[in-house]
Amino acid sequence: MKNIVMAMLAFCLLTFAGERARAEYTVVEVNFILADKNGDFLLSKTEYVLVALEDFKKFDQNANNELNADEVGDLSADPEFLDGDMDKSGSLSLEEVITEKLADFDSADTNNDGALNVDEVTKYEN
Numbered sequence: 275m276k277n278i279v280m281a282m283l284a285f286c287l288l289t290f291a292g293e294r295a296r297a298e299y300t301v302v303e304v305n306f307i308l309a310d311k312n313g314d315f316l317l318s319k320t321e322y323v324l325v326a327l328e329d330f331k332k333f334d335q336n337a338n339n340e341l342n343a344d345e346v347g348d349l350s351a352d353p354e355f356l357d358g359d360m361d362k363s364g365s366l367s368l369e370e371v372i373t374e375k376l377a378d379f380d381s382a383d384t385n386n387d388g389a390l391n392v393d394e395v396t397k398y399e400n
């Protein structure tokens with residue numbers, strides 16, 4: 275039952291974000307809203323890392339907790355992929371993704387309050 279409610283809520287949020295995106299929101303802002311699960315207009319470390327985990331699961335087709343070049347396609351040439359691959363294995367492990375995301379979070383949190391507001395994310399993404 276809880277899952278149905280969450281799914282409906284996600285659907286409403288998506289619809290809402292989609293409508294507003296056309297009107298006035300940037301892609302970064304829409305992604306921010308979707309990532310902000312508790313709706314406090316701040317991204318906690320958990321919320322920020324969760325987005326990466328959801329993406330990871332989407333790409334990890336064989337579910338071995340490693341993203342290899344076949345699974346990510348062109349992204350494997352992306353600097354973010356290459357930087358994240360700390361052991362230079364040619365694939366990204368779940369641990370490597372989380373480590374990179376946590377480092378991203380700290381760099382983006384310019385006022386050091388332990389949360390990212392939409393301005394911090396926008397500045398970091400641009």
Ligand SMILES: [Ca+2]
Pocket residue numbers: 310311312313314315316317318321
């Ligand atoms: Ca939040």
Ligand SMILES: [Ca+2]
Pocket residue numbers: 358359360361362363364365366367370
């Ligand atoms: Ca690796």
Ligand SMILES: [Ca+2]
Pocket residue numbers: 382383384385386387388389390391394
């Ligand atoms: Ca902050």
